[in-house]
Amino acid sequence: MDGANVRQYELVYVLQPQLDENGVNSFDGRVCDVITTQGGSDIATEVWGKRTLAYPINRFYEGIYILHRFQMPPAGADEVERTLRFSEDVLRYLLMRKDD
Amino acid sequence: MSEQTNPTPGQEEDVDVVAEVTPVAATKPPVYIEDITDTDEPEDEGYEDEAEDDEEGFRAPEQYVEREGSGRPRRIGSDVRYDEIDYKNIGLLSRFLDRRGRILSRRKTRVSAKVQRKIVREIKRARHLALLPYTADQTRIVRKRR
Numbered sequence: 357m358d359g360a361n362v363r364q365y366e367l368v369y370v371l372q373p374q375l376d377e378n379g380v381n382s383f384d385g386r387v388c389d390v391i392t393t394q395g396g397s398d399i400a401t402e403v404w405g406k407r408t409l410a411y412p413i414n415r416f417y418e419g420i421y422i423l424h425r426f427q428m429p430p431a432g433a434d435e436v437e438r439t440l441r442f443s444e445d446v447l448r449y450l451l452m453r454k455d456d
Numbered sequence: 457m458s459e460q461t462n463p464t465p466g467q468e469e470d471v472d473v474v475a476e477v478t479p480v481a482a483t484k485p486p487v488y489i490e491d492i493t494d495t496d497e498p499e500d501e502g503y504e505d506e507a508e509d510d511e512e513g514f515r516a517p518e519q520y521v522e523r524e525g526s527g528r529p530r531r532i533g534s535d536v537r538y539d540e541i542d543y544k545n546i547g548l549l550s551r552f553l554d555r556r557g558r559i560l561s562r563r564k565t566r567v568s569a570k571v572q573r574k575i576v577r578e579i580k581r582a583r584h585l586a587l588l589p590y591t592a593d594q595t596r597i598v599r600k601r602r
Contacts (some may be wrong), residue, residue, distance in 0.1 A: 407587075411586055436564060447586070
């Protein structure tokens with residue numbers, strides 16, 4: 357079930373702008389680790405970089421946007437979301453299924 | 457229905473103003489009763505009466521003429537392909553927002569129901585990620601700060 361049933365996911369998250377490049381990279385790596393431990397693969401990363409937010413979040417006016425595309429069995433989605441939800445540097449995240 | 461309402465206010469006025477006019481009011485009720493019997497027997501006549509009433513009280517054609525004259529584009533998203541509607545495609549989605557950041561209604565976008573649903577869904581995703589504003593006030597705050 358876990359191995360055979362794999363779905364395409366797309367994950368975007370917004371980090372708070374005060375993180376430096378190392379912080380962003382380390383967080384990035386941590387998310388990727390979680391995805392791989394949950395059986396995910398083919399992780400493609402797009403860093404959009406610092407963008408002005410359309411509205412302030414936690415008194416931040418900018419955010420660092422990062423996008424991942426990957427395959428993962430659906431059981432891992434909860435765990436990925438949990439890591440994002442519990443880290444304070446993440447202003448927003450969006451984990452979506454992208455099935456063609 | 458419209459005929460029933462017409463005679464009754466006339467009667468009330470007559471009674472209130474002068475007693476002399478009561479004969480006129482007396483003549484009216486029979487007509488009113490006849491109409492009821494007419495509408496009960498053949499339905500077509502009743503519909504014709506209603507149509508006549510509408511024509512008398514109907515004064516809107518000017519607006520319709522104006523609408524035909526205005527040469528606004530029929531569809532805002534006429535060139536939108538279903539696949540390219542995405543929460544990342546902010547330039548496209550922002551066309552479906554008005555100046556206050558509200559999602560345009562399907563009456564204005566003139567886009568198919570399927571496409572409109574997708575647009576709304578993706579706009580809401582983009583809003584969650586602060587790619588698009590929920591209201592225009594929010595962007596104003598951001599711009600002031602910068």
